[in-house]
Amino acid sequence: MITVSGLTKKYGDRNVVDDVSFTLEPGTVTGFLGPNGAGKTTTMRMMTGLVPATAGSTLVDGRPYVELPNPGAVVGTLLDASAVHPGRTGRTHLRLLASAVGVADSRVDEVLELVGLGDAGRRRIGGYSLGMRQRLGIAAAMLADPPVLVFDEPANGLDPEGIRWMRDLLRGHAARGGTVLLSSHLLNEVEHTVDRLLVIGSGRIVADGSVASLLDGDGTTVRATDPASLAADLSAAGFPVEPRPDGALLVTGADPSRVFAVAAAGGHVLTELRANERGLEDLFFQLTTV
Numbered sequence: 001m002i003t004v005s006g007l008t009k010k011y012g013d014r015n016v017v018d019d020v021s022f023t024l025e026p027g028t029v030t031g032f033l034g035p036n037g038a039g040k041t042t043t044m045r046m047m048t049g050l051v052p053a054t055a056g057s058t059l060v061d062g063r064p065y066v067e068l069p070n071p072g073a074v075v076g077t078l079l080d081a082s083a084v085h086p087g088r089t090g091r092t093h094l095r096l097l098a099s100a101v102g103v104a105d106s107r108v109d110e111v112l113e114l115v116g117l118g119d120a121g122r123r124r125i126g127g128y129s130l131g132m133r134q135r136l137g138i139a140a141a142m143l144a145d146p147p148v149l150v151f152d153e154p155a156n157g158l159d160p161e162g163i164r165w166m167r168d169l170l171r172g173h174a175a176r177g178g179t180v181l182l183s184s185h186l187l188n189e190v191e192h193t194v195d196r197l198l199v200i201g202s203g204r205i206v207a208d209g210s211v212a213s214l215l216d217g218d219g220t221t222v223r224a225t226d227p228a229s230l231a232a233d234l235s236a237a238g239f240p241v242e243p244r245p246d247g248a249l250l251v252t253g254a255d256p257s258r259v260f261a262v263a264a265a266g267g268h269v270l271t272e273l274r275a276n277e278r279g280l281e282d283l284f285f286q287l288t289t290v
């Protein structure tokens with residue numbers, strides 16, 4: 001388990017990360033979401049010792065990350081996929097990293113296959129596309145088969161097929177008991193990948209919960225053959241009703257079964273009845289704008 005407590009980073013007189021705390025559990029994929037500049041990268045860099053924290057700590061199974069004897073074998077990071085030598089082949093790059101973390105050369109070919117760079121591994125990195133560089137960075141993170149993966153914007157440069165591939169890779173890792181933290185500023189990229197969302201805005205955690213709990217709970221949308229009459233009955237039953245220009249009624253504070261009960265009691269004919277889902281974009285906007 002990873003425990004982040006009170007992580008804070010000050011640049012000049014500004015806290016770009018401000019008292020951030022959360023835990024990451026094995027078997028889960030956590031999405032770290034926030035707009036550009038919200039503090040995701042800085043938090044992940046502090047967690048993995050790349051940037052010193054002004055305050056706070058990161059413990060991996062109770063030990064400070066910086067005190068792990070072979071951190072790469074415990075936490076696989078994707079934090080800057082462009083920090084590679086363009087003249088080297090992908091395979092040579094990975095072989096150098098493998099010897100640094102004490103992994104056999106044979107594992108290099110395994111991870112190249114795993115990320116879909118089996119043949120491309122023999123080509124120079126300078127000729128790789130952005131998506132291929134991301135895949136190489138993911139291969140590097142997975143060299144020592146670490147239980148924890150911390151990936152910063154892993155979907156960068158991946159096409160839709162690549163994003164699906166990454167989703168399967170990360171879900172598979174969690175299904176085998178691994179722990180995953182991935183950041184993104186594009187919500188639809190991670191909506192179907194993560195179990196839990198941590199939302200960060202201006203350096204502070206503004207929401208933390210399951211995708212369902214953050215998206216649910218916005219009432220019911222209902223359509224009826226006589227919307228005005230149904231709206232009157234719903235209001236009389238104490239539910240706030242907002243008529244929409246397209247004829248639908250938005251009923252806040254009531255789930256579909258309660259709306260149905262009012263409609264049935266009044267003999268209304270319904271043509272649509274469904275729970276409202278708050279779009280991730282709406283949630284994001286609401287939480288991160290002050």
Ligand SMILES: Nc1ncnc2c1ncn2[C@@H]1O[C@H](COP(=O)(O)OP(=O)(O)OP(=O)(O)O)[C@@H](O)[C@H]1O
Binds near residue numbers: 036041185
């Ligand atoms: N070395 C630094 N010196 C000064 N300010 C910095 C430094 N590194 C980051 N910042 C500032 O800290 C804030 C948070 O940056 P960070 O890169 O962590 O955000 P992010 O959420 O990862 O954004 P993005 O999605 O754009 O990568 C930004 O305002 C950034 O300008």
